[in-house]
Amino acid sequence: MNRISFMLLGIFAVLASSWTGLVLSNELTYGNLKPYVVKDDNKAFPEQLPGLAAHGKQVYQDLGCVYCHTQQVGRPGISLDTKRGWGERQSVARDYVREERVLLGSDRVGPDLRNVGARKPQGGKAYDAAWHFAHLYSPETVAPGTNMPAYRFLFETRKITGERSPKALSLPAPHKAAPGYEIVPTERGEALVAYLLSLKDTFNYPEEASKVYVAPASSEKAHGDAAKKEHK
Amino acid sequence: MASEPTFPLPTAASQPEDGHYREDLGPVDTALRLPLTSLLGWSALWLLVGGILAFLTSWKFHAPSVLADCSWFTYGRTYPAASNALLYGWGFNAAFAIAIWLLSRLAGAAPRARRFATVAVWFWNLGVLAAVGGLLAGETTGVEWMELPYFAALILLVCFGIIGSWAVTTLRDRRFREIFISQWYVVAAFFWFAWIFSSSELMLVYFPVRGTVQSIVGAWYTQGLFALWFGSIALAAIYYFLPKLSGRPVRYYSLSVLGFWTYGLFNGWLGVQRLAGAPVPAWVQSVGVAMSMLALVPLVIIGIGLLASVGGAMRSVKDSVVFKFLFFAVIAFVVSSLQLSLGAFRDPSHLTNITLIGQSQLFLTFFGFFSMAAFGAAYYILPRVARRPWSSAAMINIHFIATVLAVVIIYASLLIAGLRQADALQNVNADFANVVKSTSSVLLLRTAGYGLFVIGQLAFLVNVLLTMVRLPSRAGVEPLLAEPPAMEVVS
Numbered sequence: 070m071n072r073i074s075f076m077l078l079g080i081f082a083v084l085a086s087s088w089t090g091l092v093l094s095n096e097l098t099y100g101n102l103k104p105y106v107v108k109d110d111n112k113a114f115p116e117q118l119p120g121l122a123a124h125g126k127q128v129y130q131d132l133g134c135v136y137c138h139t140q141q142v143g144r145p146g147i148s149l150d151t152k153r154g155w156g157e158r159q160s161v162a163r164d165y166v167r168e169e170r171v172l173l174g175s176d177r178v179g180p181d182l183r184n185v186g187a188r189k190p191q192g193g194k195a196y197d198a199a200w201h202f203a204h205l206y207s208p209e210t211v212a213p214g215t216n217m218p219a220y221r222f223l224f225e226t227r228k229i230t231g232e233r234s235p236k237a238l239s240l241p242a243p244h245k246a247a248p249g250y251e252i253v254p255t256e257r258g259e260a261l262v263a264y265l266l267s268l269k270d271t272f273n274y275p276e277e278a279s280k281v282y283v284a285p286a287s288s289e290k291a292h293g294d295a296a297k298k299e300h301k
Numbered sequence: 302m303a304s305e306p307t308f309p310l311p312t313a314a315s316q317p318e319d320g321h322y323r324e325d326l327g328p329v330d331t332a333l334r335l336p337l338t339s340l341l342g343w344s345a346l347w348l349l350v351g352g353i354l355a356f357l358t359s360w361k362f363h364a365p366s367v368l369a370d371c372s373w374f375t376y377g378r379t380y381p382a383a384s385n386a387l388l389y390g391w392g393f394n395a396a397f398a399i400a401i402w403l404l405s406r407l408a409g410a411a412p413r414a415r416r417f418a419t420v421a422v423w424f425w426n427l428g429v430l431a432a433v434g435g436l437l438a439g440e441t442t443g444v445e446w447m448e449l450p451y452f453a454a455l456i457l458l459v460c461f462g463i464i465g466s467w468a469v470t471t472l473r474d475r476r477f478r479e480i481f482i483s484q485w486y487v488v489a490a491f492f493w494f495a496w497i498f499s500s501s502e503l504m505l506v507y508f509p510v511r512g513t514v515q516s517i518v519g520a521w522y523t524q525g526l527f528a529l530w531f532g533s534i535a536l537a538a539i540y541y542f543l544p545k546l547s548g549r550p551v552r553y554y555s556l557s558v559l560g561f562w563t564y565g566l567f568n569g570w571l572g573v574q575r576l577a578g579a580p581v582p583a584w585v586q587s588v589g590v591a592m593s594m595l596a597l598v599p600l601v602i603i604g605i606g607l608l609a610s611v612g613g614a615m616r617s618v619k620d621s622v623v624f625k626f627l628f629f630a631v632i633a634f635v636v637s638s639l640q641l642s643l644g645a646f647r648d649p650s651h652l653t654n655i656t657l658i659g660q661s662q663l664f665l666t667f668f669g670f671f672s673m674a675a676f677g678a679a680y681y682i683l684p685r686v687a688r689r690p691w692s693s694a695a696m697i698n699i700h701f702i703a704t705v706l707a708v709v710i711i712y713a714s715l716l717i718a719g720l721r722q723a724d725a726l727q728n729v730n731a732d733f734a735n736v737v738k739s740t741s742s743v744l745l746l747r748t749a750g751y752g753l754f755v756i757g758q759l760a761f762l763v764n765v766l767l768t769m770v771r772l773p774s775r776a777g778v779e780p781l782l783a784e785p786p787a788m789e790v791v792s
Contacts, residue, residue, distance in 0.1 A: 072480065073472065073480070076480070076485065076488075077488075077492070079562065080488070080489045080492050080493070080565070081492070083489075083493075083562065083565040083566045083569065084492075084493050084496055084497070084529075084565070084569050086566065086569065086570075087521065087566075087569030087570045088496070088500065088521075088569070090570065090588075091517060091521055091569075091570065091572075091573060091585070091588070092500070092504070092517065092518055092521055095514050095517050095581075095582065095585065096504070096510055096514050098582075099512070099514065099582065100510050100511055100512070100514045101511065102511065102512055130441060130443040131378075131439035131440070131441055132372070132375055132377045132378065132439070133375070133376065133377020133378050133380055133381060133441070134377055135377075135443065135445070136376070136377050136380045136381075137376075137377075139655055141578075141579050141580055141655075143578045144578065147578065148578055149726070149727065149729045152729045153729040159580070160580040161580050162512050162513045162580050162581065162582070163512070164580065165512040165513050165580065166511055166512040168512070169509060170442070170443040170444075170509070170515070171512060171513055171515040171516055172443055173513070173516050173579055173580075174655070175445060175575065175655060175659060175660075176655055176656060176657060176659070176660060177655050177656065177722070177726060177736070178362075178657075178722075178737075178740070179733070179737075180733050208365075212733075212734070213734060214732070214734025214735075214737055214738060215365075215733075215734060215737060216362065216363060216365050216737050216741055217365060218361065218365040218366070218369040218375060218376050219365070219366065219369050219370075220369075220375070221369070221370050222370060222371065222372045222375075
């Protein structure tokens with residue numbers, strides 16, 4: 070064998086090792102991970118996104134939300150994500166099996182959004198659809214100090230004909246629509262908020278609960294025990 | 302290793318093409334004029350476009366209302382448009398130019414069918430245009446560093462195949478038997494990236510795999526793109542030009558082959574290091590950490606050889622503009638590789654793996670290491686293929702100073718902002734606005750850096766275009782016949 074073929078063979082082998090070892094092996098071992106079916110309920114988790122939310126995911130993707138927002142909750146004990154209230158448990162691979170595009174993200178310029186649909190009210194504000202619409206239209210009014218851009222193009226300002234739309238935003242002074250006008254989300258805006266509200270990994274998979282993560286119940290118990298000990 | 306080996310090693314210097322047993326390679330350079338001027342012209346153009354988009358993106362980070370009302374220019378769209386213009390526009394055109402020129406020079410013959418290859422080059426750039434336009438319009442794959450929409454990716458895949466196989470034919474038709482280390486790197490880069498690109502596109506875009514296997518493929522692609530493609534081409538250029546400029550062989554050349562194999566092997570595995578803490582199997586994360594340590598092997602082998610060679614060349618050619626850029630590239634190679642390896646040790650990575658620190662490392666790899674080596678190479682190559690000296694020496698200086706300052710400022714601001722961000726993320730009770738505040742003020746500096754960057758690249762583009770279109774003058778004849786380093790210096 071001459072030197073060139075030897076060289077090309079080596080070049081092939083070098084990359085084949087990582088392609089086989091990382092790409093192929095993972096695809097074969099957990100590339101067909103299935104949703105978990107709860108027989109009594111006739112439900113499978115993670116659940117399929119409803120139509121509007123699925124469209125909203127497209128909007129999330131094409132507006133590049135992923136460059137500032139991650140969608141992965143770290144393991145309690147190593148990461149502080151659960152303490153921050155970004156989720157009740159760590160994210161596991163099965164959470165993502167229904168997603169056409171997994172958007173884990175690589176930078177936390179903004180908060181993690183994996184469980185934004187299940188976020189608990191804080192300081193009297195509930196993170197509901199109205200909050201998200203106001204946040205998208207004018208981030209500063211509901212999240213002081215943010216550097217998130219406004220997404221006004223997901224809304225339209227239109228003349229009120231007849232009754233005011235139930236979807237119209239109620240915003241504080243500087244952003245309020247002129248008298249006789251109202252600000253309503255476009256279809257893309259509504260879809261995006263539907264997607265955001267659908268983001269919640271609240272189901273505990275039995276297999277992962279025993280193998281991968283510490284289930285919230287047992288960890289709470291452990292915390293409770295520790296607290297009791299401190300009390301004594 | 303106190304004394305240099307006396308037997309002739311296959312180095313660019315000990316086998317000088319300008320020497321008595323390799324005849325003048327001017328005809329090879331001239332033959333490449335059409336494809337190479339196309340590549341260098343396009344690369345400089347994309348560099349300016351990408352630089353402006355990056356400047357805009359950086360500005361919007363601390364002034365979110367800038368151009369916010371138009372969906373085409375929202376932060377989340379200018380970001381991938383900038384990175385794709387820079388990677389696939391500037392990076393690939395420049396890398397192709399260097400690769401083709403190095404292979405032809407070292408083979409002693411230019412590949413045939415140059416018009417056909419030039420058509421592929423123009424189609425490649427059409428593909429990049431479709432990608433950048435598509436991204437601004439909202440067509441994205443959503444895979445970081447591979448956002449280019451499927452239709453653009455298809456064009457690029459085909460063109461990469463054509464340009465790559467065309468360039469590699471030089472190996473078959475070569476007149477000089479020895480194969481120098483630069484040829485290894487270039488041939489491997491073409492082969493590796495063809496595989497990485499096609500397999501990632503297939504597994505992520507055309508037939509997407511399920512769940513977080515996507516993230517593993519994405520991480521493998523990222524490291525493949527930055528290290529196995531851009532890094533290999535940059536190393537090829539450095540291994541060629543250092544001995545060429547200084548007239549001495551690369552130090553510890555015999556070890557560089559070992560460096561090559563370990564570099565290729567470990568960088569294939571290294572990418573998953575970026576997935577520390579992500580919902581992927583635990584063993585994958587452990588592999589990432591193990592590979593980060595193993596990646597120190599090629600770093601030490603290649604790094605020491607290059608640093609010693611740079612040190613040796615310093616005295617004789619420190620005024621050469623090509624050398625100045627290469628010097629910076631070698632330092633950036635060592636620093637960025639070290640940052641990647643050291644950043645992987647468990648504790649720091651859990652604090653830092655999803656902050657701007659990761660971005661700072663990729664930035665330094667692409668702009669400090671690859672782009673600086675590419676600028677150095679372009680300053681050597683363009684006057685030889687265009688058969689004209691550089692149009693303006695002042696613009697070369699502006700370009701060098703502005704680029705070096707910009708890269709240092711942007712890297713430092715990303716690193717400092719990332720450290721502050723990691724710190725702020727530790728305070729779970731404070732409002733998230735706290736994290737925003739920790740980065741925004743520092744990233745003002747980044748915007749200033751990109752401003753400087755754009756000025757530098759404007760000078761580069763103007764100089765490249767003027768050099769290509771200016772009619773050969775009498776004054777231009779003399780530098781053409783001058784010794785290599787003298788040709789970059791024009792009056």
